Amino acid sequence: MALKRSVGLKGLRYRGGGPMLAWSLHRISGLLIIIFVGTHVLASFFMQQTASDLGTNLNIIYESLYFQILIYFVVMFHGLNGLRILILDTWPQLLEYQREVTWLQWLVFIPVYGLTVFIMIQHAASSG
Amino acid sequence: MSSRTAPQLGFSFEYLMWIFTRISGLALILLMSFGMAAAFWMGARTQTDVGTLMRWTFFPNPNHVVNSDIPDITLGWATAYWQIMQILIVFFAAAHGINGVRVVIEDYVGQTWWRPFWRGLLFLIWLFILIVAVYVILAS
Secondary structure, X not given: OHHHOOOHHHHHXXXXXXXXXXXXXXXXXXXHHHHHHHHHHHHHHHHHHHOOHHHHHHHHHHOOHHHHHHHHHHHHHHHHHHHHHHHHHHOHHHHHHHHHHHHHHHHHHXXXXXXXXXXXXXXXXXXX | OOXXXXXXXXXXXXXXXXXXXXXXXXXXXXXXXXXXXXXXXXXXXXXXXXXXXXXXXXXXXXXXXXXXXXXXXXXXXXXXXXXXXHHHHHHHHHHHHHHHHHHHHHHHHXXXXXXHHHHHHHHHHHHHHHHHHHHHHHHO
């Protein structure tokens, strides 16, 4: 059992760097997406069929600006990182430049995500 | 050291799911890109805000664009065509996601009796979510 091995604070010193951060974020964002999609499907079902208050309120939260900013981050990151994994798996020679490719991925992600969130917030602020 | 035994070489369940994860991931990206392009073609640039366009891109459900300046969503947005697209997206997304949860869980559970338990439970959750989602899509 892997969990019986005590890693403690030594785990923090693991020098995985950018690719390891991408790996953890890929897992965390994947789990967040499946929790979100699962509860959203159930909330929509009960909102549609029984007009339940819990379902309706959950969907109001899911449609809010803050939640959209979060969902946009996790889906965008998961998709972009998945695309990087796909490309590196298809052309394994590129694995040599794994760290550079991870940086390139952030170079694409930050402007696309940042610009969209900027427009979202600007629109919400101007329309009240 | 490691709790997970290395998958056998050649044709196996793990290999199939490895391939499926990549194919379904690419299919989801393509389906979403197509949904976004179609939204722009139907006039999303002037009729929706960015958040609404994002909701439509991730899942082309007419309820996602109902709070916008689109004059009539029954023209183009709420059609049987998009219902088929939604069922495709939900099938790929649910299978991709539940398989991902299986991989994460088996990283921590290892070769114990918990493994068949989690596999069975996740299979039932997958079927349940798929049936409920298809019902919601066809009823909306």
